[in-house]
Amino acid sequence: MTDSPGLYVYAVIPGSLPALALGTGIDDVPLKLVAAGGGPAAVVHEHRRAPYSGADDDVQRWILEHSNVVERCWEQAGTVLPMSFNVIVAPGDGMPASARLAQWLAASGPALAGRLDALRERVELRVEISLDQQLAAGDDPEVAALREEMQHRPAGVQRLLRKRLDGMERGIAERLAGRLYPQYRRRLATLSEDLAENRHAHQPPASVSVLNIALLVPRSAVTAIGGELSAIAAEEQAAQIRFLGPWPPYSFADVPELNPG
Amino acid sequence: MDTGRDEDMQPTRDPQATLSELVDALLNKGVYLDLDLVITVADIPLIGISLRAAIAGMETMLEYGMMNGWDERTRAWVRDSVARQVLLRPDEDVVAGMAGGYYWQDPSSSAATWRQGRIYLTTERLIVCRREPPEVLWQAALGAVSGLELRTEPSVGGAIRTRLLVRTDDGAAALLSAAEPARLKDLVRNRLDGTGQIAAGAPAFGSSQAGDGAEEPDTLLFKGDLWYQEIRATGPVWRGGTGRYDVQEGFTWQDPRDRRPAIRLQPDEITAAGIESAGTDEARLPAGISSILILGTAEGTIRLASARAEQWAMLLRGVSRAGRRDTGVPEVDDAES
Numbered sequence: 001m002t003d004s005p006g007l008y009v010y011a012v013i014p015g016s017l018p019a020l021a022l023g024t025g026i027d028d029v030p031l032k033l034v035a036a037g038g039g040p041a042a043v044v045h046e047h048r049r050a051p052y053s054g055a056d057d058d059v060q061r062w063i064l065e066h067s068n069v070v071e072r073c074w075e076q077a078g079t080v081l082p083m084s085f086n087v088i089v090a091p092g093d094g095m096p097a098s099a100r101l102a103q104w105l106a107a108s109g110p111a112l113a114g115r116l117d118a119l120r121e122r123v124e125l126r127v128e129i130s131l132d133q134q135l136a137a138g139d140d141p142e143v144a145a146l147r148e149e150m151q152h153r154p155a156g157v158q159r160l161l162r163k164r165l166d167g168m169e170r171g172i173a174e175r176l177a178g179r180l181y182p183q184y185r186r187r188l189a190t191l192s193e194d195l196a197e198n199r200h201a202h203q204p205p206a207s208v209s210v211l212n213i214a215l216l217v218p219r220s221a222v223t224a225i226g227g228e229l230s231a232i233a234a235e236e237q238a239a240q241i242r243f244l245g246p247w248p249p250y251s252f253a254d255v256p257e258l259n260p261g
Numbered sequence: 262m263d264t265g266r267d268e269d270m271q272p273t274r275d276p277q278a279t280l281s282e283l284v285d286a287l288l289n290k291g292v293y294l295d296l297d298l299v300i301t302v303a304d305i306p307l308i309g310i311s312l313r314a315a316i317a318g319m320e321t322m323l324e325y326g327m328m329n330g331w332d333e334r335t336r337a338w339v340r341d342s343v344a345r346q347v348l349l350r351p352d353e354d355v356v357a358g359m360a361g362g363y364y365w366q367d368p369s370s371s372a373a374t375w376r377q378g379r380i381y382l383t384t385e386r387l388i389v390c391r392r393e394p395p396e397v398l399w400q401a402a403l404g405a406v407s408g409l410e411l412r413t414e415p416s417v418g419g420a421i422r423t424r425l426l427v428r429t430d431d432g433a434a435a436l437l438s439a440a441e442p443a444r445l446k447d448l449v450r451n452r453l454d455g456t457g458q459i460a461a462g463a464p465a466f467g468s469s470q471a472g473d474g475a476e477e478p479d480t481l482l483f484k485g486d487l488w489y490q491e492i493r494a495t496g497p498v499w500r501g502g503t504g505r506y507d508v509q510e511g512f513t514w515q516d517p518r519d520r521r522p523a524i525r526l527q528p529d530e531i532t533a534a535g536i537e538s539a540g541t542d543e544a545r546l547p548a549g550i551s552s553i554l555i556l557g558t559a560e561g562t563i564r565l566a567s568a569r570a571e572q573w574a575m576l577l578r579g580v581s582r583a584g585r586r587d588t589g590v591p592e593v594d595d596a597e598s
Contacts, residue, residue, distance in 0.1 A: 085288055177521065178521055178525060181523070185519075185523050186491075189492060191494055192494055194493070211520065211521070214286075218494075222272065227269045244282055
């Protein structure tokens with residue numbers, strides 16, 4: 001990237017918006033809209049450097065600033081297609097970046113508009129259900145016996161037994177998680193329009209993950225999901241539940257028509 | 262669902278509490294622009310080290326030697342990331358990578374020790390290297406590899422481990438540890454045989470499981486492609502996945518993108534297994550599937566579709582409660598209450 005700037009893209013929004021208060025983006029840079037005709041428009045800033053790169057703390061701050069822009073667009077436009085972090089349109093083919101982006105927006109306009117429409121008034125919720133392995137194995141007679149035995153053993157033996165205990169508890173919690181997953185997924189699916197598993201989930205310590213999922217629901221259905229999760233928490237004492245959102249539909253922004261095959 | 266409305270869980274938006282998920286969402290989700298059309302994307306290569314762990318899925322692909330199925334952008338990222346540890350030659354491409362190590366013997370003494378790092382199979386070499394500080398611990402040109410052998414031996418901790426012994430045509434032999442020694446051997450073997458296309462064109466979907474037939478348990482009786490009709494708020498949706506009947510696990514169905522099977526039924530939980538013709542409204546079913554497998558359970562009816570629906574029905578009817586007692590689906594008995 002040399003003299004002609006690239007465009008860092010935050011999101012695509014419906015173009016037919018009344019004057020949108022765009023505000024600023026990453027590192028307080030001013031934002032602008034690139035549009036093609038009356039179709040969807042991209043929220044961008046002019047980017048003259050390499051893609052963002054740095055220490056984790058910086059990356060996290062940039063990501064938060066990126067997400068703030070997406071949130072703002074979402075609140076004002078009612079629907080948004082968030083871009084991944086660090087998507088930068090470069091100038092090329094003898095065209096400035098803005099022309100290339102506008103060309104892309106024009107070509108993809110109908111697909112983008114269709115997706116934006118489908119996501120209107122929809123929110124993403126994230127649900128993570130895990131089992132506290134100690135609670136999950138609490139009633140198991142073998143675990144109870146081993147715990148009892150440990151009390152009367154010397155410290156070195158205790159350490160070994162603790163390892164065995166941990167393995168037993170984990171095994172019991174794993175089996176329980178396997179039995180609970182189908183039921184929980186089914187209950188959440190009936191309340192959701194789409195579901196996406198999070199494969200990069202982190203794991204709380206001493207617990208076994210049952211399900212970690214993003215749900216696409218109408219805004220009005222958030223309460224129903226909360227009710228279902230409360231019911232799950234009441235039924236299963238070992239369940240630990242994280243419930244995040246409502247977010248812009250990050251996990252459901254993909255436009256399949258744009259990526260054939 | 263009768264839960265006190267006052268006690269319903271409320272989702273949290275606190276950025277401090279949700280930061281890791283937000284980072285995941287913005288790095289892994291969201292729209293990518295079409296690479297060919299417009300864009301220079303640098304989504305992964307330049308971000309901080311520990312955030313890179315977020316792309317663990319990519320590591321898995323690499324472990325299975327599925328590079329060929331990737332787009333050029335992803336391959337370029339892998340090349341870049343490997344190039345920080347090993348200087349790759351022009352035209353040298355990474356085929357597979359996994360955690361591993363090299364059993365190093367000090368030539369000046371009898372001391373020997375495991376040096377751990379990562380193993381990369383490239384189009385030209387087998388390399389064991391260390392990330393920090395970057396160092397090639399051992400390497401061999403593929404053309405010089407004359408033998409590959411799996412060996413089991415007790416590790417320092419006493420557990421039995423499988424190692425890969427690599428012989429080279431200079432008469433030397435190196436002992437490697439690897440996360441998946443058998444798979445590594447196969448990957449190198451395929452490369453040497455010139456087949457190379459280990460998973461070329463394999464769909465990202467399901468192939469990691471399918472590629473590993475040798476590791477299926479003996480208790481697995483029947484396995485095949487199966488579509489499961491999930492009921493959503495907007496209506497039924499057909500999802501692709503794999504059905505398995507295992508004498509221990511019972512009947513399971515899993516979409517490989519999911520963490521766990523979404524159906525898990527022991528034989529005595531299956532109250533009926535029958536066949537229905539696919540209706541005309543089943544437009545989203547793959548072509549050529551005309552029969553729907555209907556499973557009765559205490560929690561409702563499950564609909565599955567397969568080209569082998571009849572076989573599935575026979576199998577599951579045979580093992581199920583229905584088969585053994587020859588009863589039908591229990592009817593909801595509200596008339597007599």
